[in-house]
Amino acid sequence: MTVLMQVVINGILLGSMYGIAAAGLSLIFGTMRIIFLAQGTMIVFFAYVTYWLFVKAGIDPYLCLLIVVPLAFLVGLGLFYSLFRKAVALEDRNVTLLLAVGLMYLVDNAMLKVWSATPRGVTISYSDAMIVVRGIRVPWLRLALLGLAFVSALVVFWFLKRTRVGTAVRAASEDIEATKIQGISAIWVCAISFAVGIGLAGVAGVGMATVFSFDYQFGFTFAIKALVALALGGIGNVFGALAGGLLLGIIENLAAYYWGIAWIEVASYGIFMLVLIFLPQGLFGRRALVKKV
Amino acid sequence: MANLLLEVKELCVSYGDVRALLGVSLEVEEGSIVALVGSNGAGKSTLLKAVAGLLHPSGGQVLFMGLDLGNLNTKHRVDRGIVLVPEGRRLFQTLTVLENLRLGAYIPKARANYDESLERVFGLFPVLKERANGKAGLLSGGEQQMLAIGRAVMAHPRLVLIDEASLGLSPILTRTIFELIVALNQQGTTVLMVEQNIHMALKICSRAYVMKTGHIVLSGTGEELLANVDVRKAYVGERGSKL
Numbered sequence: 001m002t003v004l005m006q007v008v009i010n011g012i013l014l015g016s017m018y019g020i021a022a023a024g025l026s027l028i029f030g031t032m033r034i035i036f037l038a039q040g041t042m043i044v045f046f047a048y049v050t051y052w053l054f055v056k057a058g059i060d061p062y063l064c065l066l067i068v069v070p071l072a073f074l075v076g077l078g079l080f081y082s083l084f085r086k087a088v089a090l091e092d093r094n095v096t097l098l099l100a101v102g103l104m105y106l107v108d109n110a111m112l113k114v115w116s117a118t119p120r121g122v123t124i125s126y127s128d129a130m131i132v133v134r135g136i137r138v139p140w141l142r143l144a145l146l147g148l149a150f151v152s153a154l155v156v157f158w159f160l161k162r163t164r165v166g167t168a169v170r171a172a173s174e175d176i177e178a179t180k181i182q183g184i185s186a187i188w189v190c191a192i193s194f195a196v197g198i199g200l201a202g203v204a205g206v207g208m209a210t211v212f213s214f215d216y217q218f219g220f221t222f223a224i225k226a227l228v229a230l231a232l233g234g235i236g237n238v239f240g241a242l243a244g245g246l247l248l249g250i251i252e253n254l255a256a257y258y259w260g261i262a263w264i265e266v267a268s269y270g271i272f273m274l275v276l277i278f279l280p281q282g283l284f285g286r287r288a289l290v291k292k293v
Numbered sequence: 294m295a296n297l298l299l300e301v302k303e304l305c306v307s308y309g310d311v312r313a314l315l316g317v318s319l320e321v322e323e324g325s326i327v328a329l330v331g332s333n334g335a336g337k338s339t340l341l342k343a344v345a346g347l348l349h350p351s352g353g354q355v356l357f358m359g360l361d362l363g364n365l366n367t368k369h370r371v372d373r374g375i376v377l378v379p380e381g382r383r384l385f386q387t388l389t390v391l392e393n394l395r396l397g398a399y400i401p402k403a404r405a406n407y408d409e410s411l412e413r414v415f416g417l418f419p420v421l422k423e424r425a426n427g428k429a430g431l432l433s434g435g436e437q438q439m440l441a442i443g444r445a446v447m448a449h450p451r452l453v454l455i456d457e458a459s460l461g462l463s464p465i466l467t468r469t470i471f472e473l474i475v476a477l478n479q480q481g482t483t484v485l486m487v488e489q490n491i492h493m494a495l496k497i498c499s500r501a502y503v504m505k506t507g508h509i510v511l512s513g514t515g516e517e518l519l520a521n522v523d524v525r526k527a528y529v530g531e532r533g534s535k536l
Binding site: 179 | 345347367368370371372376377379383384385386387388392395396397399400403444448
């Protein structure tokens with residue numbers, strides 16, 4: 001029983017990364033219908049930035065959040081205005097998907113050039129610190145990451161529910177043309193939600209740097225995992241995306257525990273397919289989304 | 294002659310190869326209700342969209358308070374006081390009534406008048422106040438139309454463009470909505486409305502234009518058109534018309 005608990009808790013801790021990544025994807029998809037496949041690559045990029053700040057400037061990774069997250073937000077604005085501004089106006093969504101794929105490979109290979117293929121990771125004085133409760137071991141850093149995931153989700157939730165721009169983002173994800181009619185700049189609303197989505201990639205990047213050993217190729221797998229989490233959680237719901245991420249983490253760890261590590265990917269993609277086939281609105285998604293189609 | 298608020302001159306709009314407006318001209322006086330009537334596909338909604346800046350004309354001019362709006366986008370037109378209540382209402386269904394109204398007051402000028410506008414909307418449509426925290430998608434058809442108009446009022450408009458307010462509503466509800474449009478107009482807001490319910494529209498408007506296949510074919514005061522034999526035959530339920 002203790003072992004099983006440990007497996008589930010490890011899963012939750014792993015899943016918090018997926019959850020943050022999925023929340024970012026959800027925002028970007030919600031307003032612009034862009035499947036931003038480069039989300040994982042952006043996370044790896046910000047993990048490298050965190051790594052650099054730590055190695056070159058000796059800044060504690062958690063202090064790095066104060067630099068990396070605003071930086072990620074600005075990078076998001078820049079990416080949106082340079083790459084997606086024209087493409088989101090097109091009826092054909094494939095262009096945005098291709099742009100995301102192109103960006104992913106471009107940045108992946110640029111990172112290979114700059115940081116080499118050697119896996120990187122940040123080791124801090126408290127990297128190995130654990131809390132042990134009744135034989136269940138919880139590493140501090142992973143717990144902090146879970147906390148970070150919840151705080152990020154709360155901040156995004158607050159942004160969407162309580163701010164004027166956030167309300168406009170929700171409105172735009174329902175009917176972008178109708179937001180224009182209110183005199184709202186649709187491009188600005190898209191830019192903001194894109195930037196917040198990339199800001200979340202910044203949060204996840206800091207988490208990745210502290211908890212994983214990562215390399216330049218990590219991004220694609222991570223983006224796909226985030227998509228799986230999103231499918232589980234349902235689009236248009238920050239907490240759903242987070243819950244989907246946690247669930248995916250648990251599923252992966254249970255599969256590894258019962259069937260062996262080789263089954264991790266089979267289990268997660270198998271469930272991905274099953275959810276898409278039988279519950280396309282996600283486990284916690286809004287039913288209205290299905291009606292629209 | 295009173296002040297002209299809106300002047301549309303020889304406006305042409307095409308969708309690809311299909312020409313929807315073929316040189317339409319009309320005038321809206323400040324403080325009036327102007328109705329634009331005609332059968333389906335006549336180009337009425339197209340005209341409203343072009344005035345709202347959602348479609349770009351291929352020729353002609355739209356003047357608002359004497360200034361040519363040119364290719365100004367919708368946002369800038371809302372800033373100047375032209376607000377559209379779109380066909381089919383286009384409410385944000387998953388947002389609350391109050392959130393819909395807040396989004397209506399998004400531009401800075403409207404934001405500055407938020408409290409006053411909200412009071413005005415709740416005065417016109419008390420039911421929206423009762424339902425303020427309910428989801429817009431759960432309102433009845435009539436209430437949704439009230440919210441759509443209320444959302445436009447929140448933008449502090451000089452001219453409200455209303456596209457098919459009676460769509461999908463019972464005759465009784467249509468009458469209620471029309472009475473509210475008159476009340477809104479009496480508070481000083483100018484209205485240009487596209488309407489299928491021609492009889493009621495002609496009764497409340499001070500001036501009306503009849504459109505057919507991209508042209509204005511007839512215009513006059515509401516009473517004149519109500520008395521016009523062709524209009525009666527074509528649109529008010531009598532048979533055998535030339536229009």
